Amino acid sequence: MAKQIYFEDVQVGTEIGPLEKNPTTQQLVRYAGASGDFYQIHYDKDFAMGNNLPGVILHGALKNAFLGHLMTDFAGELGWLRKLGVQYRGMDQPGTKVVARGKVSKKYTDGGYNLVDCEIWLENAKGEKTTPGSATVMLPSRVAVSEKLR
C-alpha cells in the first residue's frame, strides 16, 4: 500500500498524480470483457472507421476508471473517495499515452469529516484535456485517524 496522505498534508493547489497510462487495443478488449461494454468502436477498426472515427477509441468509462485510479491512490487506504465526476469532451486512441492529473481546489470540514475537493482531468500527449472532472475525497487527520471514516 502506498504512503498515506493526511488532511494536514494537503493545501489548495496540492498536485495529484500524475498517473500515466498507455492504453493498447489489447487493454480495450480486456476492458470490454471486464465491463461488458462490447460496442465495436472500441476494438473493431473497420467498424470504427465506418462510423467516421479515426480508428478505435478508448471507452469513456475506461477513462473514468483511470481517474478513479488516480483518486483512490491519492485517498490511500484510510481515505475515501466520496464523489467522482467526469465529462467526455474529446476522443482518445490507443497507442498513445494519456495522463491523469489533478489539484486540490478546496479544503474544508463538514459534519466532522475532513474533505478536499479536487479538479481532475485526463490529458493526451499534446497536453489537451480530453476528460475533465472533479472529485471529493475524505482524508484522515493526524489527530483523529479515521475514527469517523467508514
Place this chain on the structure above:
Amino acid sequence: MANKYVTDEARKQIGKTSEPRTYEVERGAIRRFAEAIEDRNPLFNSERDARQTRYGSMIAPPTFCRSMGSPIPDIKLDMPTFRGLDGGSDWEYFVPIRPGDRITVQSKLVDLRESDGRLGPMVFTTVETTYTNQFGEVCVVQRSTGIRY
C-alpha cells in the same frame, strides 16, 4: 422555439424507472476489472493483502459498477434514427462494495432536455442509477448523461 423531440408529452417520462436487477459480486470479477484498468491497488486485487487493511476484505474499485450492466429505463422519443454518445458520469460513494455482495441495481430517468447543436437537435438524458446492497444500504449513486443526435 419548441423542442422537436423533447415535447411536453415526452417529458412526462421523467421519473420512469427500470426494473430492478440483482447482481452478485464475484471476487474474480473485481480482480479482472482491476486488471483491465491496470490498477494494482491491493484492495482490488489481493484478498490476502486486503484483509490486513481496515476493510478486512477486498473491495471494488470506484467504477466497477459499470460491469453490472445497469438497466436503462425505456425512454420513448419520436426520433427515427439516432446516434448515441456517453456524455459522462457523476458518482457518489457511500458504502464499499465487497465480494459476495448482492447488489440491486435500479435506474431512473431524472432529466430529459433538448438543445440545438451543430448537427441539429441534440437530446440529453440524465439517468440516475442506485446500487443497493443486501442490507438495504445504498452503496453508490451514479448519474449518467447520454446524448442522442
